[in-house]
Amino acid sequence: MTKADVQDKLKEVFSHFHGEQQELIPLLQETQARFRYLPAAAMREIARFLHMPEATVYGVSTFYAQFKLTPLGKRIVRVCRGTACHVRGSSKVLAEMEKQLGVKAGETTEDREYTLETVACIGACALAPTMTIDSETYGKMTTKKVAEVLGDSSKAG
Numbered sequence: 065m066t067k068a069d070v071q072d073k074l075k076e077v078f079s080h081f082h083g084e085q086q087e088l089i090p091l092l093q094e095t096q097a098r099f100r101y102l103p104a105a106a107m108r109e110i111a112r113f114l115h116m117p118e119a120t121v122y123g124v125s126t127f128y129a130q131f132k133l134t135p136l137g138k139r140i141v142r143v144c145r146g147t148a149c150h151v152r153g154s155s156k157v158l159a160e161m162e163k164q165l166g167v168k169a170g171e172t173t174e175d176r177e178y179t180l181e182t183v184a185c186i187g188a189c190a191l192a193p194t195m196t197i198d199s200e201t202y203g204k205m206t207t208k209k210v211a212e213v214l215g216d217s218s219k220a221g
């Protein structure tokens with residue numbers, strides 16, 4: 065993405081804000097929604113727009129887990145690590161997912177196809193252990209089903 069692309073997209077994001085310091089978090093959220101992560105160049109522009117030090121913008125972005133400083137994959141895989149899923153073996157599902165994707169939780173595959181994350185509970189405890197790929201939920205997961213759901217998701221896209 066060129067500097068001009070970043071600036072064009074940001075111009076549009078900034079048009080919804082007044083440039084006040086208390087807008088930092090919503091501004092970061094909207095920027096992330098646009099880019100799917102927070103590019104360093106965007107954070108510099110945000111600091112300028114809000115008249116605050118770049119270190120403050122960077123500090124807030126790294127403090128909250130919702131903000132991603134590296135590009136996300138095309139698909140987001142989330143393995144539930146809540147209690148119900150944990151007692152039914154979610155750590156084995158996660159380990160198998162890490163093995164098949166070749167990344168650890170929190171990382172993105174080199175081809176940017178998948179980002180692997182963990183979540184506390186997705187509200188489908190009856191189906192534990194659960195996981196999601198984008199908006200699709202997969203229940204009663206086993207290590208054997210991991211390859212199957214990854215195959216499904218690649219056909220979907």
Ligand code: FES
Binds near residue numbers: 149150185188190194
């Ligand atoms: S603990 Fe996993 S869905 Fe609730």
